[in-house]
Amino acid sequence: MKRQKVSLILNIINVALVLFAALASTFDFNFMQLDNVLVENDSLFQFYTFDSNLLMGIVSLIYVTYLILLINKKIEKMPKVVEILKLVSTTAVGVTFFTVVLILAPFTNVPFYLFFTNSNLIFHLIVPVISMVSLIVFEDMHLKFVESLYSLSTVIVYGIYYTINVFVHMVDGKVDIKYDWYGFAQNGMVGIIISIIAILSLTFGISTLLYFVNKKINEVRIKWFTNYYFYLLLEVHLVIS
Numbered sequence: 001m002k003r004q005k006v007s008l009i010l011n012i013i014n015v016a017l018v019l020f021a022a023l024a025s026t027f028d029f030n031f032m033q034l035d036n037v038l039v040e041n042d043s044l045f046q047f048y049t050f051d052s053n054l055l056m057g058i059v060s061l062i063y064v065t066y067l068i069l070l071i072n073k074k075i076e077k078m079p080k081v082v083e084i085l086k087l088v089s090t091t092a093v094g095v096t097f098f099t100v101v102l103i104l105a106p107f108t109n110v111p112f113y114l115f116f117t118n119s120n121l122i123f124h125l126i127v128p129v130i131s132m133v134s135l136i137v138f139e140d141m142h143l144k145f146v147e148s149l150y151s152l153s154t155v156i157v158y159g160i161y162y163t164i165n166v167f168v169h170m171v172d173g174k175v176d177i178k179y180d181w182y183g184f185a186q187n188g189m190v191g192i193i194i195s196i197i198a199i200l201s202l203t204f205g206i207s208t209l210l211y212f213v214n215k216k217i218n219e220v221r222i223k224w225f226t227n228y229y230f231y232l233l234l235e236v237h238l239v240i241s
Contacts, residue, residue, distance in 0.1 A: 003137075003138045003139075004067060004070065004071055004138070005071070006134075006138045007063075007067060007134055007138040007139050008064060008067050008068070008071070010130055010133070010134040010138065011060040011061075011063050011064045011067070011134060012060075012064055013130060014056060014057060014060040014127055014130055014131060014134075015057050015060045015061050015064065017057075017122050017126060017127055017130075018053050018054065018056060018057030018060070018122070018127060019057060020122070021053070021119040021122035021123055021127075022044075022050070022053075022054065022057070022119075024118065024119045025044055025050070025119045026044065029118075030117075030118045031118060032117050032118050032121070046165075046181065047181070048092075048095070048096060048099075048154075048155075048158050049096045049100075049120075049123050049124065050123065051092075051154075051158065052089070052092035052093050052095065052096045052154065053093055053096070053122075053123045053127050055088075055089045055092055055154065056089045056090070056092065056093045056127060056131055057127075058089075059082075059085045059086055059088075059089040060089075060131075062082060062085065063078075063082060063085075063086055066078055066079065066082050077142070078140070078142075080142070080143070080147075083141050083142065083143055084143065084147055084150050086135060086139065086141075087135070087141065087143065087148055087150070087151055087207065087210060087211065088150050088151050088153060088154060089131070089154075090131045090132060090134075090135045090210060091151035091154070091203060091206050091207040091210060092151075092154040092155075093127055093128040093131050093132075094128055094131070094132055094206040094207075094210065095154075095155060095199070095202060095203050095206060096123065096124060096128055097124060097125065097128035097129070097132075098202060098206065099199070099202065100115050100124045102202075103198075104182075108183075132210065135210055135214060136210060136213050136214050136217060137217060139214070140214075140218055141211070141214050141215070141218075143211070145211065148207050148208065148210075148211040149204075149207070151203060151204075151206075151207035152200065152203055152204060152207070154203075155199050155200060155203045156200075159196060159199065159200075162182075162184070163192065163196075165179055166179060166180050166184075166185045166192070170185075173188055174188075182195075
């Protein structure tokens with residue numbers, strides 16, 4: 001019950017943070033008084049960062065609703081589709097976090113700190129970390145490994161959109177950085193292929209890590225819980241005897 005309550009709090013925080021950061025980005029509110037623009041673009045929805053965090057916020061709200069029902073014993077267990085959505089959205093913000101830390105920040109000319117200022121602080125760091133910690137430590141998943149592969153869906157859908165956008169605006173094998181805002185196609189088809197393989201591999205790795213670490217922690221917790229009460233009952237039996 002305590003774990004569920006902690007999860008409830010963390011997911012409520014996620015919803016609030018995503019809502020705040022989305023509004024701050026929409027109205028260009030720089031709450032850290034620093035420039036929040038990494039590249040100039042017209043729509044926030046074209047960024048996987050924004051889309052993944054928005055998905056996380058929506059799923060967190062759904063999860064909170066069912067978690068309240070679960071805590072109050074209105075339902076017996078979390079619906080499987082909600083668990084799948086939670087893993088999918090957590091993997092998505094995990095991809096955002098690790099892409100920034102491992103790819104964008106080290107290999108672009110943008111100062112590292114700019115990836116973690118204003119709304120980027122929330123989208124690139126706080127929400128992903130809270131989401132991954134909550135899922136791994138405080139939430140139960142009863143999924144089969146094959147069901148964890150749904151986590152690839154967000155990058156596949158986004159990848160299709162991104163690739164189509166690049167090819168539509170490609171001229172003589174080159175595309176303006178305005179239409180290739182992550183720079184994946186600046187080295188032509190080789191760059192596109194490498195980017196697709198890298199992102200799919202990263203997504204699969206994050207999803208698999210989240211799945212197995214969550215499973216292992218729950219197994220250890222259940223084993224400890226079972227052993228604790230076994231020895232407690234044994235001591236009670238010995239005292240009575």
